[in-house]
Amino acid sequence: MIGILWGVVVVLLAFWAIGLALNIVGNLIHIALVLAITIAVYNFFKARDV
Incomplete structure (x- = not known):
């Protein structure tokens, strides 16, 4: 799932x-751009949460 979201960001x-x-x-x-940054920040914090 995270790979797909990073693909969207790119x-x-x-x-x-x-x-x-x-x-x-x-x-x-x-x-x-704002959506891409929001997704990137969300993924960053979600990855640190695990």
Whole structure:
């Protein structure tokens, strides 16, 4: 399960970087970045909890 979530984080960060470079989609890219960071932080704390 954690592998899938990290895959989502990587994909969202890649889309954010592409959107930032090409200046497309505007605020949706930043929302995706916030989601990616939230998932990464959640996984970090969940992994330390085990």
